[in-house]
Amino acid sequence: MALFEKELGILRAHLKKSRLKQTGQRELVLRSLLEGPRYVTMDELVALVQKRDRGIGYSTVYRCMKLFCECGLAKEHHFLYGKTRFEHSLDGAPHDYLICKQCGRVQEFSNPLIQAVQEKVSKELDFKLEEHRVELYGICSTCQGPLQSRPEED
Amino acid sequence: MALFEKELGILRAHLKKSRLKQTGQRELVLRSLLEGPRYVTMDELVALVQKRDRGIGYSTVYRCMKLFCECGLAKEHHFLYGKTRFEHSLDGAPHDYLICKQCGRVQEFSNPLIQAVQEKVSKELDFKLEEHRVELYGICSTCQGPLQSRPEED
C-alpha cells in the first residue's frame, strides 16, 4: 500500500539532496510519527518507535526529529504548559493554536485577520516579519462540560 | 528616595498576605531586576545581583523570580530563540511581542484587532479564553540597516 508514500518521498528527496543516508531507522521513526497522534511528546514517540524496534533509543529519535523539522515534515512546539511536543504536518497554511489548559488538546485555527494585523503592525514598526507564534490558552468545549450546566459568564 | 517604592510595596503586601518573610535578599533581587534592562536572562540577573551581594546565588534568585511572577511583578518568557528571559512589568495592558532574530531586542505592541479576533475565534470554537501568547519574529528596523541600502522587496 501507498501509506505515507508522500512523506517518505519528501524524506528521501531531502536525504539525497543533502547526501545523507536512507536508513531503516529514519523511515521507521517517520512512520511512527505519522501514525501517532498529531501532537506527541518525545516519550510517547519513543514508545511508539520501540513497539516496532526496541533497539532504537532517544538519541536516534532526537536526531530524526531534527532532520524532519528541517525538511518540513515535522514541527516542534513549546507550549506554555506541558512538555515539548512534535507535530507532523505538511500544510503550509494555518499555524495558530488553541490549547486546552485542562486536557492539553490542541486545535489549530486560522483567521485571515490575524495575518492582516501582523502585517500592519510590522509595517508600522518597520519590522521585517519572518515567523510568528500565536497560541491561545483556555478551556476547551469538552472540558467546560455540557452547555446547560455551565456557570453564567459575567 | 522613593525609588521602586511601588514595586517594593507590592512585594511586601504579597509577603504579608501569604505569611512569608520580608528579607534583604528578596528586596535586593527585586531592585536588581528593576534597575536592569526590561528583559534579562537568569545569568544577567544573577550578575546584577552579585554586584551588590556576592553571596546570593542561583537558587535564591530562581526562588525570587518565581515569587515575583506570582505577584505580578515579573513575567517569564520563552521566546523561540535564545534563553528564558524575565520581564519586569506591572502594566496589565499589551502582551504581544516583536522579537528581532538578529539582535534579540524585544518590543511590545498592542493592537485591539488582535484582541477582537481572539474573542471571535474563541467564541466560534466554544473555547473559554484565559491566556495568550502572540510573538512575531523577524528583523528589526536597526538590523535591517539604513533605508537607502535595503534590498528591494519582491
Added chain:
DNA sequence: CTTCATGCAAATAGTTTGCATTCTT
C-alpha cells in the same frame, strides 16, 4: 572502502530540591 548513522553512555544546560544553618516574626 569511504562516509555517514547508530546506540550507548557520558556530558551538558537549565532549573529544582534536600538539608543544615541562619534570619524573621
Added chain:
DNA sequence: AAGAATGCAAACTATTTGCATGAAG
C-alpha cells in the same frame, strides 16, 4: 521559640555529543 529563607551541593529533566561499531552509498 517556631516557621521560613538561605546557600550550597546534589539531583533532576530534557537534550546533545563522543566514540566505537555497523550499515549505506
